[in-house]
Amino acid sequence: MITVYGADWCEDTQRSMRHLRRLAVPYRYINIDEDLDALARAKALNSGKRRTPVIDMDGAALVEPTNDGLTAALVERQHLTVDEAQDRLTVQNVGDLERALRAGAGIFLVALAGATPRAARWPLRLAGAAIAFSGFAGWCPAYSFTSRSSLDGPGDRPAEASRSRWTTRLLTLGEAAR
Numbered sequence: 483m484i485t486v487y488g489a490d491w492c493e494d495t496q497r498s499m500r501h502l503r504r505l506a507v508p509y510r511y512i513n514i515d516e517d518l519d520a521l522a523r524a525k526a527l528n529s530g531k532r533r534t535p536v537i538d539m540d541g542a543a544l545v546e547p548t549n550d551g552l553t554a555a556l557v558e559r560q561h562l563t564v565d566e567a568q569d570r571l572t573v574q575n576v577g578d579l580e581r582a583l584r585a586g587a588g589i590f591l592v593a594l595a596g597a598t599p600r601a602a603r604w605p606l607r608l609a610g611a612a613i614a615f616s617g618f619a620g621w622c623p624a625y626s627f628t629s630r631s632s633l634d635g636p637g638d639r640p641a642e643a644s645r646s647r648w649t650t651r652l653l654t655l656g657e658a659a660r
Contacts, residue, residue, distance in 0.1 A: 595607040
Protein backbone atom coordinates (compact mmCIF):
# COMPACT_ATOMS: atom_id res chain seq x y z
CA MET A 483 0.00 0.00 0.00
CA ILE A 484 1.17 3.51 -0.80
CA THR A 485 0.71 6.17 1.85
CA VAL A 486 1.12 9.86 1.11
CA TYR A 487 1.98 11.93 4.17
CA GLY A 488 1.36 15.55 3.28
CA ALA A 489 -0.51 18.75 3.93
CA ASP A 490 -3.54 20.19 2.19
CA TRP A 491 -1.76 23.51 1.61
CA CYS A 492 1.34 21.90 0.04
CA GLU A 493 1.55 22.23 -3.75
CA ASP A 494 3.98 19.29 -4.04
CA THR A 495 1.57 17.08 -2.09
CA GLN A 496 -1.31 18.04 -4.39
CA ARG A 497 0.85 17.50 -7.49
CA SER A 498 2.02 14.06 -6.33
CA MET A 499 -1.52 12.93 -5.49
CA ARG A 500 -2.79 14.20 -8.84
CA HIS A 501 -0.01 12.24 -10.56
CA LEU A 502 -0.95 9.07 -8.67
CA ARG A 503 -4.58 9.58 -9.73
CA ARG A 504 -3.53 10.07 -13.37
CA LEU A 505 -1.65 6.79 -13.14
CA ALA A 506 -4.69 5.14 -11.47
CA VAL A 507 -2.55 3.97 -8.55
CA PRO A 508 -4.44 3.56 -5.26
CA TYR A 509 -3.00 5.38 -2.27
CA ARG A 510 -3.96 6.55 1.19
CA TYR A 511 -3.53 10.22 2.08
CA ILE A 512 -2.83 11.34 5.63
CA ASN A 513 -2.71 15.02 6.49
CA ILE A 514 0.20 15.47 8.89
CA ASP A 515 -1.24 18.78 10.13
CA GLU A 516 -4.21 16.89 11.58
CA ASP A 517 -2.55 13.64 12.73
CA LEU A 518 0.46 13.90 15.06
CA ASP A 519 1.21 10.17 14.77
CA ALA A 520 1.37 10.56 10.98
CA LEU A 521 3.69 13.56 11.40
CA ALA A 522 5.99 11.45 13.57
CA ARG A 523 5.95 8.61 11.00
CA ALA A 524 6.68 11.03 8.12
CA LYS A 525 9.57 12.59 10.05
CA ALA A 526 10.93 9.13 10.88
CA LEU A 527 10.90 8.23 7.18
CA ASN A 528 12.82 11.46 6.42
CA SER A 529 15.61 11.39 9.03
CA GLY A 530 13.64 13.52 11.49
CA LYS A 531 12.92 16.37 9.07
CA ARG A 532 9.44 17.68 8.30
CA ARG A 533 8.97 17.89 4.54
CA THR A 534 5.96 17.19 2.37
CA PRO A 535 5.06 15.04 0.73
CA VAL A 536 6.69 11.93 2.11
CA ILE A 537 5.45 8.92 0.19
CA ASP A 538 5.79 5.56 1.91
CA MET A 539 5.96 2.95 -0.82
CA ASP A 540 6.38 -0.54 0.61
CA GLY A 541 8.62 0.78 3.38
CA ALA A 542 10.76 2.97 1.12
CA ALA A 543 10.37 6.73 1.47
CA LEU A 544 10.18 9.20 -1.39
CA VAL A 545 10.52 12.79 -0.23
CA GLU A 546 9.17 15.53 -2.48
CA PRO A 547 9.53 13.35 -5.58
CA THR A 548 9.20 14.72 -9.08
CA ASN A 549 6.49 13.17 -11.23
CA ASP A 550 9.14 11.31 -13.25
CA GLY A 551 10.80 10.08 -10.06
CA LEU A 552 7.48 8.92 -8.65
CA THR A 553 6.63 7.07 -11.86
CA ALA A 554 10.06 5.41 -11.93
CA ALA A 555 9.66 4.30 -8.30
CA LEU A 556 6.22 2.85 -9.04
CA VAL A 557 7.67 0.84 -11.92
CA GLU A 558 10.73 -0.21 -9.91
CA ARG A 559 8.55 -1.42 -7.03
CA GLN A 560 6.23 -3.18 -9.50
CA HIS A 561 3.08 -1.18 -8.74
CA LEU A 562 2.95 -0.60 -12.51
CA THR A 563 4.62 -2.06 -15.53
CA VAL A 564 6.44 0.23 -17.94
CA ASP A 565 3.68 -0.31 -20.52
CA GLU A 566 0.90 0.44 -18.02
CA ALA A 567 2.62 3.64 -16.92
CA GLN A 568 3.20 4.74 -20.51
CA ASP A 569 -0.42 4.01 -21.47
CA ARG A 570 -1.85 5.80 -18.45
CA LEU A 571 0.36 8.85 -18.90
CA THR A 572 -0.76 9.33 -22.50
CA VAL A 573 -4.50 9.18 -21.73
CA GLN A 574 -4.39 12.89 -20.93
CA ASN A 575 -1.94 15.31 -22.52
CA VAL A 576 -3.67 18.70 -22.26
CA GLY A 577 -3.32 20.89 -19.15
CA ASP A 578 -6.20 22.50 -17.26
CA LEU A 579 -6.04 26.05 -18.66
CA GLU A 580 -5.57 24.79 -22.19
CA ARG A 581 -8.54 22.43 -21.75
CA ALA A 582 -10.77 25.36 -20.78
CA LEU A 583 -9.49 27.46 -23.70
CA ARG A 584 -10.04 24.62 -26.18
CA ALA A 585 -13.55 23.89 -24.90
CA GLY A 586 -14.50 27.58 -25.05
CA ALA A 587 -12.99 28.11 -28.50
CA GLY A 588 -14.66 24.99 -29.87
CA ILE A 589 -18.08 26.00 -28.57
CA PHE A 590 -17.55 29.49 -29.98
CA LEU A 591 -16.71 28.06 -33.43
CA VAL A 592 -19.78 25.83 -33.40
CA ALA A 593 -21.96 28.83 -32.49
CA LEU A 594 -20.24 31.06 -35.05
CA ALA A 595 -20.88 28.53 -37.81
CA GLY A 596 -24.55 29.51 -37.96
CA ALA A 597 -23.59 33.03 -39.05
CA THR A 598 -21.18 31.99 -41.78
CA PRO A 599 -21.87 31.30 -45.46
CA ARG A 600 -23.61 27.98 -46.07
CA ALA A 601 -20.53 26.27 -47.58
CA ALA A 602 -18.44 27.01 -44.49
CA ARG A 603 -20.97 25.94 -41.83
CA TRP A 604 -20.26 22.21 -41.59
CA PRO A 605 -16.48 22.45 -41.81
CA LEU A 606 -16.52 25.12 -39.09
CA ARG A 607 -18.91 23.05 -36.94
CA LEU A 608 -16.72 19.97 -37.30
CA ALA A 609 -13.54 21.91 -36.49
CA GLY A 610 -15.25 23.51 -33.48
CA ALA A 611 -16.55 20.14 -32.26
CA ALA A 612 -13.09 18.56 -32.59
CA ILE A 613 -11.45 21.41 -30.67
CA ALA A 614 -14.13 21.34 -27.96
CA PHE A 615 -13.86 17.56 -27.66
CA SER A 616 -10.08 17.78 -27.13
CA GLY A 617 -10.75 20.31 -24.37
CA PHE A 618 -13.40 18.20 -22.63
CA ALA A 619 -11.41 14.97 -22.98
CA GLY A 620 -8.03 16.47 -22.08
CA TRP A 621 -6.43 14.64 -24.99
CA CYS A 622 -5.10 16.13 -28.22
CA PRO A 623 -4.34 13.84 -31.17
CA ALA A 624 -1.69 16.24 -32.50
CA TYR A 625 0.09 16.21 -29.12
CA SER A 626 -0.18 12.44 -29.02
CA PHE A 627 1.25 12.06 -32.53
CA THR A 628 4.19 14.34 -31.72
CA SER A 629 4.70 12.92 -28.17
CA ARG A 630 4.04 16.29 -26.52
CA SER A 631 2.09 17.34 -23.45
CA SER A 632 1.04 20.56 -21.74
CA LEU A 633 0.51 18.79 -18.40
CA ASP A 634 2.59 20.18 -15.51
CA GLY A 635 3.37 23.34 -17.46
CA PRO A 636 2.29 26.92 -16.72
CA GLY A 637 -1.15 26.25 -18.23
CA ASP A 638 -1.80 23.31 -15.90
CA ARG A 639 -2.22 24.71 -12.40
CA PRO A 640 0.33 27.56 -12.74
CA ALA A 641 1.29 27.60 -9.04
CA GLU A 642 2.38 23.97 -9.33
CA ALA A 643 4.09 24.15 -12.73
CA SER A 644 7.29 22.16 -13.04
CA ARG A 645 8.54 24.08 -16.08
CA SER A 646 8.13 27.46 -17.79
CA ARG A 647 7.44 26.20 -21.34
CA TRP A 648 3.83 25.49 -22.32
CA THR A 649 4.47 22.02 -23.77
CA THR A 650 7.20 19.46 -23.41
CA ARG A 651 8.28 16.38 -25.33
CA LEU A 652 7.25 13.24 -23.50
CA LEU A 653 10.05 10.81 -22.81
CA THR A 654 9.39 7.14 -22.77
CA LEU A 655 10.20 5.49 -19.46
CA GLY A 656 13.18 3.83 -21.13
CA GLU A 657 14.56 7.21 -22.21
CA ALA A 658 13.91 8.71 -18.76
CA ALA A 659 15.84 5.88 -17.09
CA ARG A 660 18.98 6.54 -19.15
